[in-house]
Amino acid sequence: MLLAQHSAVPAVQKPATLSCRLCEAEAVLCGDQIVLGRFNVLYYRCPVCDLIQTEQPTWLAEAYGGPNAAIDTGVIDRNRLTARLTWLTASVLGLRPTARCLDYGGGHGVFVRMMRDSGLDFRWFDRFAENLYARGFEASPADRYDLVTAFEVFEHFVDVRAELTTLFAPRHRYVLGSTLLHEGFNRDWWYLAPESGQHVAFFSRRTLAWIADAFGYDVAIGPSYTLFAEKGSLGSVRRSAVALTIARARFAFRVASLIPEFMIGNIGRFRSRTASDSEALRRAKE
Numbered sequence: 001m002l003l004a005q006h007s008a009v010p011a012v013q014k015p016a017t018l019s020c021r022l023c024e025a026e027a028v029l030c031g032d033q034i035v036l037g038r039f040n041v042l043y044y045r046c047p048v049c050d051l052i053q054t055e056q057p058t059w060l061a062e063a064y065g066g067p068n069a070a071i072d073t074g075v076i077d078r079n080r081l082t083a084r085l086t087w088l089t090a091s092v093l094g095l096r097p098t099a100r101c102l103d104y105g106g107g108h109g110v111f112v113r114m115m116r117d118s119g120l121d122f123r124w125f126d127r128f129a130e131n132l133y134a135r136g137f138e139a140s141p142a143d144r145y146d147l148v149t150a151f152e153v154f155e156h157f158v159d160v161r162a163e164l165t166t167l168f169a170p171r172h173r174y175v176l177g178s179t180l181l182h183e184g185f186n187r188d189w190w191y192l193a194p195e196s197g198q199h200v201a202f203f204s205r206r207t208l209a210w211i212a213d214a215f216g217y218d219v220a221i222g223p224s225y226t227l228f229a230e231k232g233s234l235g236s237v238r239r240s241a242v243a244l245t246i247a248r249a250r251f252a253f254r255v256a257s258l259i260p261e262f263m264i265g266n267i268g269r270f271r272s273r274t275a276s277d278s279e280a281l282r283r284a285k286e
């Protein structure tokens, strides 16, 4: 029906369903969009896990190779906010300064550096980006961590099931992710990001609950942040505090923003690693 409605769809008939790349149920065509200015891309929604996914993407080389990445002016601002939220979440979770943390899909390493400056032992992993700011702190995603962060990562997954299996395989204690949640297909939703072509999977609250269930985690789901917690690892008080932090991330940002800059990494349980990292890297070079 949709195929008939939109004359922009090319003459080559594309299937009305595809095998969901998360749960393998039959996902149903729900809309289309022009991606990168010239690809007419179909979107499918899965009735079982509620994932919305593009057709199998053929445009990714262009999406990641082009100059589009340069138009992202929000990179530092986002890192500043997520660093504060992560610091707050780690505090609420009662993580110790010795807790091992990994930023999965860590980009150029800005976030890892910021977290280490805040006193958390964060490491960097990214299959696609070059580590510029957290050199010497690369780590394997196959190891088990107390906290793994995966910000703006899930929506880039093509083979969603395989990627999540890799992410959850080591049975990390906590996984904190961010991806904006869909409420059904809407061609005008900015998060489809058709001008960049990099977003190919879209999750709803139901999708994230499905993932938590499939991988055996408890979960707190907010409008943009989600925390997966090892089953039974949160007591009831901590569970409420975490749920509040995640569900009210905007408010949590505001609270975290009120903490003076000089106090982060100087008070409480986490002590800044800025100087000790520098010393350790210097020693390693000798």
Ligand SMILES: [Zn+2]
Pocket (backbone or CB within 6 Å): 020, 021, 022, 023, 024, 025, 046, 047, 048, 049, 050, 051
């Ligand atoms: Zn599915």
